[in-house]
């Protein structure tokens with residue numbers, strides 16, 4: 001078990017006195033001008049409605065990060081020997097409470113979801129190499145799993161002789177039941193011919209198209225069907241939807257803290273459920289702590305900047321300046337993004353990609369078919385055009401029709417292009433009005449993606 005945590009604050013004076021932190025009077029809720037101030041470093045004139053991709057970090061947290069960086073640079077030896085590990089443990093303890101884990105040693109801090117996927121999949125690769133898994137045993141994943149995760153499967157599982165079962169989810173989607181039915185079919189394929197499903201990878205919020213997946217229900221099905229391990233890729237979850245790792249019940253659960261939790265890039269937590277059968281996970285970057293448990297290994301992977309891991313206590317303080325704390329932020333962002341998505345769908349005569357209850361702080365909205373988003377290339381062209389000509393940061397998704405047939409952009413009502421909008425505390429109505437008007441402008445100019 002890790003030693004007890006002593007909380008430090010880099011704002012402490014030369015005598016190390018940081019008692020003033022606990023004596024601070026309780027702050028009243030953050031005001032609109034204060035929110036503007038916190039995000040004043042965002043480039044002016046840009047409608048940033050893509051918090052989902054890279055997140056955002058308020059000025060007070062950037063300042064906190066700089067203080068930690070300075071603490072290291074002022075006296076590296078002292079910082080390394082006396083402070084760094086204690087502070088990382090403090091951040092892990094906060095995260096443990098936030099996600100309802102049982103033990104702090106179930107919580108590792110890593111760089112990002114990509115690293116977490118490598119940790120889990122590397123372990124699967126070793127099991128094939130050691131002969132514990134047999135050639136052809138399967139890993140199950142969703143067809144819309146994040147590209148980095150797919151590549152990790154290719155690198156660690158396919159290469160080692162594992163097979164991959166891809167579960168195709170419908171989109172647009174109307175209910176959890178549609179997802180659950182497809183997932184059950186995928187598991188059945190994985191188990192055909194007596195093969196074992198060694199790992200299921202389930203997104204909690206898919207990236208593109210964006211949908212909240214009924215992760216808890218899918219994990220339960222995995223348990224019933226004898227899937228050996230379950231990894232939930234919840235890169236978008238913390239700060240966007242409620243996270244309770246015990247309720248979800250997966251073996252591994254990762255969420256980025258730099259997407260919706262206001263941390264600077266890059267930092268994520270990886271929860272690994274403690275059980276007698278817990279696998280022997282290791283960080284892919286091996287350093288002095290190899291063999292001392294994943295959380296300790298991850299807390300020192302060589303000399304680097306660890307400051308993004310140390311700001312977690314200050315982030316919590318920042319979040320608590322908002323009414324209702326994290327839950328309050330999540331609810332307001334969700335309500336606002338659904339309202340904005342509905343406004344856009346109405347303006348364009350289209351529809352949302354999923355019902356509101358399947359949206360986090362992001363929503364997919366169909367684009368008018370006359371725009372002719374008929375390939376991934378078209379989607380990228382439109383995204384680039386919106387950035388370059390309208391100052392809009394927003395991702396576009398190409399969705400193949402269910403029958404696989406793409407008709408010409410003749411306004412037949414077949415939607416193959418979707419825009420994914422995000423809402424974070426800094427967004428305003430103007431951001432979405434700009435998107436609405438930009439698309440309407442392109443339509444009235446008779447523009448189609450091929451021409452852009």
Ligand SMILES: Cc1ncc(COP(=O)(O)O)c(C=O)c1O
Nearest residue numbers: 112113114115146207233235256
């Ligand atoms: C579902 C999902 N998984 C993994 C990732 C990778 O996150 P990162 O680039 O922070 O490693 C993302 C990034 O958007 C994602 O959406």
